[in-house]
Amino acid sequence: MIITFTTYSYLFGTPWGKHAFSNQVTKYMVSKYPDVKVIGQSVQYEFKQMRYSSTLTTEEIEFHVRVNNNGTLEDDYYLSTLNTKLTKVLTSLVKNVDQEGNARFIIEETNNDDKAILQSELTPVLQAHSKIFIYLSKDITNDENGLQTCYKILEGIKSKKIDGNIVFFFQKLPKVFIGYKQMQEIYTAEDIKKYLKN
Known part of the structure; x- marks a missing residue:
């Protein structure tokens, strides 16, 4: 015993x-x-x-x-607060194009959990540690409008000045991977094709 x-x-x-x-x-x-x-x-x-x-x-x-x-x-109070706040913003963007879709924003652990995180734009260090997960309810990889849907969401993310490494999931499968530096290189829906994974 x-x-x-x-x-x-x-x-x-x-x-x-x-x-x-x-x-x-x-x-x-x-x-x-x-x-x-x-x-x-x-x-x-x-x-x-x-x-x-x-x-x-x-x-x-x-x-x-x-x-x-x-x-x-x-x-990790401030990081969790920021994760929750940006997750809500991203989810709202996704639901504009896919009512059953969802989103999640995560900053992986860093050594800085300062209140300043909530008061400024994401620094390059935080951008590199940020992940944006976009969950779409349908597999739209073979759909002409599919890339346009991704592009609309991406444009919304840019307009909100949210940076991070993005993964688009179609029916729970990761299909599109865009690094935070690559976000600014996408100007059309067609540009997303090179980030599609089979």
């Missing part, structure tokens, strides 16, 4: 460890983000790093708090 509990604790942490970390995160949030109303928190144990992390939810977003390499707490 002792060996089993020791193994369980090694893989999943201890109940009192999770409780202590939850309290630590609560104090951190009150101190750093006094105006943010957290409505849920779940604590996980990352056995490879042998440390706890928390997933927190508000009415609008889900974000994470973890222990960094210096042993202090850090979070």
